[in-house]
Amino acid sequence: MSAKREEVSLTLLISGFGTVGRAFTRLLVRKRDYLVREGINVKVVCITDSKGGAVKEDGFTAEELMELTKVKRSGLSETKWGIRGFTTTDGLDKLKPDVLIEVTPSNYETGEPGLQHVMRALENSCHVILANKAPLALKFKYIMSLAKRKGSLVKYKATVMAGTPLLDLIIHGLKGAKVLYIKGILNGTTNFILSCLERGLGWDEALHVAREKGIMEADPRLDLEGWDPAAKLVILVNTIYDSDYSVKDVKRKSLTKEVVRLIDDEFTVRYLAIFEKGQLKVEPVRIHRSDFLAQVKNTYNCVELRTEYDNVIRILGKGAGGTETAFSILSDLMSIAKYLRG
């Protein structure tokens, strides 16, 4: 649909080099030609992990990026571009990248280290793309206000139902319509466990299968105590209502082995994140097997919104996986490029 257009060049700092950071790096290499055709020139100038960083001011080549994705965890500083103790903040200050990709783990107590990365980036008028939910789940409005003042963009599509462009639908699609309630299955791991239980597996067995499939978080509380769906709910609600809820405002009930008793041939349980009349909660809810949300199985997520026009909109798709998250980050990067091109 587009004729000749201006090129945009963007330098990137990738903060965090676990599953998501590596999946995004591989995707960037794979999509390089596509991006060039779209007039977007991306150069990764720095990647950091918990022990240090790899820096190349004129940008890593595709081959070098692929080499880095094969380095062991926290091993960046041992490569030939490595600097031990080099932090994301060092990178932001010294290299002045155009975009920070913040993909360190979510910590809902302090928001760190992601929160300070985001603040420093914005102070430097650097754009930010987040897959790490914690900064937005704790300091949404503060971050958005600072971004606005500094003229930076903050994109965070990967934080909620990565791979399924739910946030786009909400941001672009629901202009002018009030959303009356939100109800969703926002955590793939607990939904997978519940799917196992409804197939007749016991609690311990279900957890074991989830662990074997590699879908449990290193810290199981994020899933089973509802921190992850609570953070996603907060991000969704703040985006829709321009509000400033924190993940700490969400009433969370954990998913425990007690739910097994609530599942029978007629009923099942879904671990729902609900926003209604100013209240946010995450809790196991017993629902009929013919209920729509009972059809959402395994690691699939679903969000249900009721608009003032009495339309119930439901969006289903996979929750976060490395590839889906990487794709969402790429999509955010393309939005930033589009914005800069004007």
Place this chain on the structure above:
Amino acid sequence: MSAKREEVSLTLLISGFGTVGRAFTRLLVRKRDYLVREGINVKVVCITDSKGGAVKEDGFTAEELMELTKVKRSGLSETKWGIRGFTTTDGLDKLKPDVLIEVTPSNYETGEPGLQHVMRALENSCHVILANKAPLALKFKYIMSLAKRKGSLVKYKATVMAGTPLLDLIIHGLKGAKVLYIKGILNGTTNFILSCLERGLGWDEALHVAREKGIMEADPRLDLEGWDPAAKLVILVNTIYDSDYSVKDVKRKSLTKEVVRLIDDEFTVRYLAIFEKGQLKVEPVRIHRSDFLAQVKNTYNCVELRTEYDNVIRILGKGAGGTETAFSILSDLMSIAKYLRG
């Protein structure tokens, strides 16, 4: 999220004054304060129907608009602002409105009268919002190219799953990801009929109920011969792939009373619009009752997309109704205002 911003003033010509034109006019009146708060000043300067138009160059007041919505069908020219024989084209040439709202009925043989309205508007560098599907279902690329050359915007959210921002999700959300196939229930009337059949009603009875509920098109072929879902599929596919399919490229199989034989306790039928490997088709498909699409009932629509990342995204919501369509048009109007504000 937004500080003080510039105001935008837009003059509107509403072409077509049936269910949708009237619902949109009422919504405009109801949302007037909201639009003013958003910095958008809308003035309707002309409304046309099949016999003529009502014209007020300095814009109708809210009261006058409400009065007009109560006039009998094709009765605009008999009001005090009425001009018999005054056409949309006259209005476009003489009043030079900023935006044409094209909501005349879809005609898939010729595309008229909508097609000539759209072309004339674009030649005048007027922006266009469509609920009428025919022009885009027949001349997608031609319209888009002309719009581009003239610097006009063409918005058409109401044409596919009005009220459910599917097109936003696709346009904004799937950047960078290939869509491998599309499969959807895109016509609410035939899905309602099928839902009746699966509850045990006979064919004639089901059609009767659909007619009583007022959801059958005046021309039943649009629903039962698949023109309506075919047009929506073409618009979706052209939007995603920047292609130039016409509704005439879609292989359509009608929904006939024969489907009754295919429905039993275990299986049901859905009237599906499918795009796969360059082929477009609309046909009744027998599916298991546990199949996801079997859960989509009554007038609800659903689109299923598979991305190259192997994510299956499903979006469910109501199809077109007067209010939902009006809301989509309003949402498009706000996008145009946002674009003009820059």
